[in-house]
Amino acid sequence: MIEITNLQKTFGELEVLKNISLNIMDHEIYGLVGKSGAGKSTLLRCINGLETYSAGKLLVNGIEIKGLNKKELRLYRKNIGMIFQDFPMLSRKTVYENIAYPMKCWKYGKDDIEKRVKELAGIVGITDKLEQKPDTLSGGQKQRAAIARALSMNPEILLSDEATSALDPVTTKSILDLLKDINEKLGITIIMVTHQMEVVRSVCQKVSLLENGKIVESGDVQELFLKQPEAFRRFLGNEEITSLPEGVNIQIMLRKNDDSGKILSRIAKELQVEYTVCGGKMESYRGENLGDFIINIKNEDAPDVRKFLNHEHAVWHELSGRS
Numbered sequence: 001m002i003e004i005t006n007l008q009k010t011f012g013e014l015e016v017l018k019n020i021s022l023n024i025m026d027h028e029i030y031g032l033v034g035k036s037g038a039g040k041s042t043l044l045r046c047i048n049g050l051e052t053y054s055a056g057k058l059l060v061n062g063i064e065i066k067g068l069n070k071k072e073l074r075l076y077r078k079n080i081g082m083i084f085q086d087f088p089m090l091s092r093k094t095v096y097e098n099i100a101y102p103m104k105c106w107k108y109g110k111d112d113i114e115k116r117v118k119e120l121a122g123i124v125g126i127t128d129k130l131e132q133k134p135d136t137l138s139g140g141q142k143q144r145a146a147i148a149r150a151l152s153m154n155p156e157i158l159l160s161d162e163a164t165s166a167l168d169p170v171t172t173k174s175i176l177d178l179l180k181d182i183n184e185k186l187g188i189t190i191i192m193v194t195h196q197m198e199v200v201r202s203v204c205q206k207v208s209l210l211e212n213g214k215i216v217e218s219g220d221v222q223e224l225f226l227k228q229p230e231a232f233r234r235f236l237g238n239e240e241i242t243s244l245p246e247g248v249n250i251q252i253m254l255r256k257n258d259d260s261g262k263i264l265s266r267i268a269k270e271l272q273v274e275y276t277v278c279g280g281k282m283e284s285y286r287g288e289n290l291g292d293f294i295i296n297i298k299n300e301d302a303p304d305v306r307k308f309l310n311h312e313h314a315v316w317h318e319l320s321g322r323s
């Protein structure tokens with residue numbers, strides 16, 4: 001478990017992390033999202049022991065990272081794999097040698113290395129690429145090789161810093177599926193730094209949203225989608241719904257496994273209210289479909305509709321349109 005309490009980090013005068021507190025449970029996939037410069041990578045580097053922090057606590061499996069000496073830190077970092085946006089590889093070495101590199105540094109035997117490299121190549125699906133040089137691989141294949149290398153020391157934690165940002169949508173999906181698979185099969189805790197909401201939707205169970213070095217929202221991804229707190233809406237760009245029609249505009253969230261899908265027809269039938277659907281979408285959250293509809297109603301119908309939605313325990317938000 002990773003327990004972060006009131007973590008602070010400064011670079012000179014610049015406060016980059018301001019009282020960050022969050023817990024990441026074992027085997028979880030946890031997203032850290034936010035705009036460029038929010039402090040996501042710095043937080044990841046603190047977790048990895050690559051940066052020290054100015055104040056606060058950062059405990060991994062009960063051990064304070066700041067208190068580790070050089071040797072302990074090296075051992076600690078052995079337990080953490082890391083992947084990046086630009087999948088850095090040793091270009092003169094083969095894919096096999098790249099994956100084997102951390103094990104070689106830790107003086108593993110040749111046979112053990114060979115067994116592990118082949119096993120990892122099988123897991124990430126690049127068995128036929130082992131003798132090639134990284135430059136001859138596609139971006140997705142390079143990231144697969146980088147994931148294999150990051151897993152070579154059998155880490156409990158995998159840190160991913162924008163690992164899919166440089167990939168096209170289809171390759172992104174295949175890498176995200178792979179990470180989800182690794183999390184499920186190997187039980188590895190994964191922390192995903194990203195600015196792409198799609199990454200969070202597809203794989204993360206929990207997420208923290210950082211703005212300007214502070215956590216402004218944290219929680220279960222599906223719950224945050226339903227509640228859409230203001231900072232989350234801002235990040236999703238939902239506050240930018242422009243030119244909504246006159247009258248009252250209501251966003252009704254559609255949850256899984258309930259009757260929320262019938263709510264529109266019930267508004268028409270039971271309240272005899274006419275509405276226009278002026279927006280809506282369905283999206284997959286770790287394979288579960290969640291969505292919303294935006295309806296426009298007349299001002300005079302609004303009190304009845306609000307009352308009805310509350311009575312039905314619907315999750316809804318009134319949208320203020322901007323024209």
Ligand SMILES: Nc1ncnc2c1ncn2[C@@H]1O[C@H](COP(=O)(O)OP(=O)(O)OP(=O)(O)O)[C@@H](O)[C@H]1O
Pocket residue numbers: 011014016034035036037038039040041042043195
């Ligand atoms: N080594 C450093 N020295 C000084 N300032 C730094 C250093 N590393 C990061 N910063 C500053 O800290 C702030 C947060 O940077 P960080 O890279 O953590 O943000 P981020 O959310 O990961 O951004 P991005 O999505 O663009 O990678 C930025 O203002 C950045 O300029």
